[in-house]
Amino acid sequence: MEYPTYSFVIESTSSTPLLSASSSSICSTSESDESPANSHRFTSPDLICRFPNIPSCGSYRSLAVLNGHIGSVSCLALCGEFILSASQGKDIVVWQQPDLRQFAKFGQGQGSVKALVTVGNKVFTAHQDSRIRVWKVSRRSENIFKLIATLPTTKDYLGKFMKQSNYVQTRRNHKRLWIEHADSISCLAIYDGMIYSGSWDKTLKVWRVSDLKCLESIRAHDDAINGLVAHKGLVYSASADGKIKVWEKEGNSYYSLKGILEGHKDVSMNSVILCDDGRLVYGAGSDGCIIGWKGDLNLSSWKLVCEQKAHQMAVLCLCSVGEYVCSGSADKSIGIWKREISGGIYSVGVIRGHEGPVKCLQASSHTVGSGFLLYSGGLDRSLRVWWVAKEESAKREGSSPIQQIMEEKCRLV
Template identity: 25%
Template structure:
């Protein structure tokens, strides 16, 4: 067998270079490793074997005794120094969720705070609020916004006791979306190109239960203002055209294909610069999908010229222009395609040139351009039979001929290069169309000599992404607005489909059913005054109260089965001890400590009792806990912590260091943590009851009384009267969080779930997530209580809450 080795560096002990030194906990490590281990607190060290915090001499590890016996051992008889097994039981998952921490990290910063946006009343700009998915609003700084609906979530929680937090609802909504829709959202939110209106993020409206994409709202110009643009200001047209081309080209380099443009998509800032509004672009795409869907619902055979003409007229009426191949793709999605339609019409970057050309012509010729196109569509419509692909070719030919006629008649032979390029943009053959950069060069020649154009190194390469996104035929553009009843039905369907296979288990579905109103709650009446403590053990729930009694409740039907009586003062603290003989111990405001036997049949009188000495400053027992060393520890109003023997009530030790009432006690990893009204947490060694460290002295002069403590695994949490909690991980301070507006009187920590309750009559639920480096505390939801929350206990999928109005409520599911 291998010789004994240091648990840190794994070097074999030799008594010279690797000297074994014994720590107070009994474990051994080499002298060099103990020197280099980080010291979180002065004169203390965390044992590398058992992680217990122990005293460390100021002289260094050389002052610790050598493990002589270990050096003498043969390999066959060495001791194994292993880390003690942590609590590996499966904690009950209070709030089930499907999304991972990585998903949360990606999307959390893209969700805008709920109070950051105010929605404006009234209709959208075109007055058609019935069919539009757009709303308008303002940011806090009065920045005007466009809001486009992208998803719905369950916002009404009638009959539900649990209220999800705003961020939690948004995460569930995003995770419930199709992956393709999330990809498009990611593309749009990442679009920071020049000439694109800013997209700020996502915002959920809790009033209508809809998730909106929030973007900057700039001003648009009326077509009437461009009627004389051709005659008065060709350079103005050139500047606007180049800016739009640059924006489209920038989007293509990021893998975004628009496939559709409308006059309303072009916006202008205060300096007259042209922008493309992606929010308006998606709304235009939805108008296209709406028209196609309407024709699909009325057509039982492959679509022909009549239906195609109706779609084009509807698009022209809204000032929207769509390339033919994108239209074919939309018809294919609706399973109605033109007879004999070829598969050669594939959506690509050339699909952007067609609508871009029509928008530029709209700027160039004004509102009469649309009227001319209407005439060309109507003229062909009267000739077609509505069935063959040749009819569509005739329709297309009519449009292109009309464009060529307008260019020749309006420009009167001028700008020949521009005319040819614009005509090529309208080609049905994608390969015959120019690229966006060619169109940009052609427009630039209107104001700059062609010799200078050749000097510009315009990179004509587009995106090399594996997955390109065409916004018009994507998921977001196909989210046509539904009635509220349909949205509610979708929510219910999504909730049913999203449930996991283990939804009946207690560790995955407690809050899932709680939020749906399927969780039962039961009031447990019996106390006559404020409930001060809760404990579980031996198949019972124990509760203490100012009424001087301890009630014993059945965990089967939550009925009152027994009452322990004997206290002459208010019972302030309660603890269950699972030993050879299960016990319940209570402490009162008069200093009395009562030990109750849990063995059946339950007795009325205590097994034993004693009272600690009093003085004029004394205000009784405020906290109790039990440690593995076999002692009961009490926190008192005389600023001390006392260790008691359970056998005879003998006082073993008194620990004095706090400057005010010791209000909370908890044991973790063989260390006693004590919280006090003086605002500090002190760490005590259970081996010799010496003070190891003090937490909370970093901000002198700002005392915030500690009212409750909780610990689980590596996490330690302290609750303050200011409504904040402070979190430590492995005895290193992580963060301070403002959770409630009033004092937090009770906290409970179970695995990753943190529960708090206090003066604001609300139980809040937070989820602790993170890795060895960072810890995040996410607000998950809340439960409204009937009174001030004075005690909390979570056990096997059941949440027990004690209130100041003498009631106890348990939230559970099942029979």
């Protein structure tokens, strides 16, 4: 069946900084002197939505396949007008929306990139060599992404290396400063001026954005930490030990364990996300299941509400947008799920197209033609962009897809 084709327009009514506020909580508005002087109107022949006459919930269209990495795509971040994707090939590529052209490339030679987050005009990247690197972003410099620090910083080292009490045993006959990770850093989260890093060394570390100082190191799990998310003073860590642990800092004290969400026995938790303002927690299991818990922020009444067999192979990543949860799997597919009020999920679609396991996902909250944009990175070295229909698009009457697009233009703020 041939579908009518409609291109859409993305407009910005105000200037767009290089890294600015986006749908992701890890992004925030950068300094005003980093903004271009004028507003822009973008049109893109590359971003094309192909709609059936009545798009159904979960139906999707492939918009683009971006091949620019020398290794498997390991992590993504959406920030303003840009998509940042990093790979195990040590490179970080910046793609400009809406035309999805390659804008910049940086970070080569710094170790395989496992995670990245952005805040203001800075990008934080976590690497296999157990270090976090900080990049400053500026249009005023020829080197748009400039490395400004490596964590732990030299200042942090100098303040601690003389005292034996600052060293911890990492393995037999080997000690490190407690501010150092002893193995690959697998995940990052950022919230309220703090950066949290999780590592295969089983520790969770807390860093302050303002001075890049390591404030705390927590022996968090019995196995590698694979996922982190922070929200309203709580930090959730997902581990290969099959648990999601919840940490909270009270006043000026250190973080303490406030709760444990138990997954399936002997099943690794590969990712964790929050929905419904933190009242729903979902974990991605290596047995192909998505497990969910519902409760309140004081952790007094968490209960298991979801045990969904989502994929035939391990679920490697999760993301959410509105009432939808998306899952990426080692079986090369992406599952689209609708959340129920109870916290359960049901399938509304499956996306196929990657030629390798899907390692990372990010969804944009901007509405495009009664759907949303989904970005996926895979071990096939590609970054792919999809348009996914929402349930509402099938229910709206009296308006054609082109009218819906005109009514709900995607706005980059």
